[in-house]
Amino acid sequence: MNTTVSAIFIISAFVLGGVIMLYRESIPARLRRGLALTAIFLIAFAFFLIVYSLFMMGSDG
Numbered sequence: 001m002n003t004t005v006s007a008i009f010i011i012s013a014f015v016l017g018g019v020i021m022l023y024r025e026s027i028p029a030r031l032r033r034g035l036a037l038t039a040i041f042l043i044a045f046a047f048f049l050i051v052y053s054l055f056m057m058g059s060d061g
Contacts, residue, residue: 013045
């Protein structure tokens with residue numbers, strides 16, 4: 001697993017979630033739900049990658 005790519009994805013997912021939370025009032029209502037669902041999915045996958053990398057830290061693979 002390439003840790004650089006994973007780290008970039010994790011940081012960008014959390015930044016996207018933060019930007020959506022900060023600018024939620026200026027985002028049009030039609031886009032707000034879709035962006036929120038996408039951000040939730042990406043952040044959940046980022047958490048999965050964090051946990052997976054912690055489990056794989058001790059293995060030789």
